[in-house]
């Protein structure tokens with residue numbers, strides 16, 4: 065056996081090792097991208113809180129100071145109920161780069177499509193192209209002196225490299241269009257309407273079916289959020305409280321500029337546009353707290369108008385509505401309420417931009433406009 069031949073064998077072995085290592089890494093990435101359904105999203109931050117507070121919505125009463133307001137006997141969910149929030153890189157590097165766990169049917173469908181169709185297709189094609197490139201670079205390098213084939217117009221190869229991509233696109237298109245259609249589904253007639261209005265720079269949640277009261281939601285200062293066991297920059301003074309397991313007709317509206325109502329763990333993002341009422345149906349599967357953020361650059365404090373949704377069982381939600389002075393029409397569940405959906409009446413109760421709800425009304429808790437460096441650094445990420 066000549067030295068050249070041995071050299072060639074070693075080279076082939078090295079290529080094979082590289083290819084296997086590449087495929088292995090790709091497979092690992094695909095597995096890591098799969099949802100970790102066993103553990104709750106908020107593990108590290110809330111485990112301590114959960115340990116001394118037994119789970120169960122009614123037992124949140126122990127979290128006296130965690131409740132922003134408890135009038136009317138309604139106790140807010142404590143931090144052990146946090147389900148939808150981002151993961152820090154330090155806590156779990158892979159999870160911090162992936163999607164949040166999903167708590168709606170659409171979200172689970174979309175996440176499944178990503179994990180079981182898109183990610184494998186991307187990984188396979190990338191690995192395949194990389195492998196071919198590697199073979200060509202090594203095998204036909206000048207020093208070897210091999211003549212590559214100059215084949216042109218090979219019918220079989222051309223048919224293959226046309227049909228295979230078409231098939232791949234069809235495999236992607238079917239669930240993709242299905243997902244699009246699901247996201248455009250209109251809310252059923254008996255859905256509960258909640259209107260989220262974006263203001264510079266906070267959210268207002270109006271409940272037109274329950275008498276039209278509005279809840280103003282401002283971000284909590286960092287220390288206040290952390291003392292309640294909630295994530296800084298995401299915790300708010302008044303959450304958007306909604307019933308779990310029933311369809312909600314979420315309408316969005318911009319009082320001043322375009323905002324965007326976005327909650328990643330609920331697969332929900334709808335722009336809030338001035339002069340226009342957008343809507344999308346939302347059904348949350350489990351009780352819990354789900355955080356989101358304004359996702360349309362809307363001005364200086366765009367990064368300081370988080371969204372916090374508190375999903376609770378229907379009877380608890382009714383209790384909350386009553387505590388806010390809301391009302392329940394008889395027969396509302398099945399009745400026709402088309403008149404309530406009219407944009408004019410829906411916008412009437414909303415305070416003007418910079419109007420009624422100010423920092424002073426909330427006890428001056430809202431941070432003032434010149435941001436301090438630590439806040440800015442947190443949001444820059």
Ligand SMILES: [Cu+2]
Nearest residue numbers: 323358362366
């Ligand atoms: Cu905004």
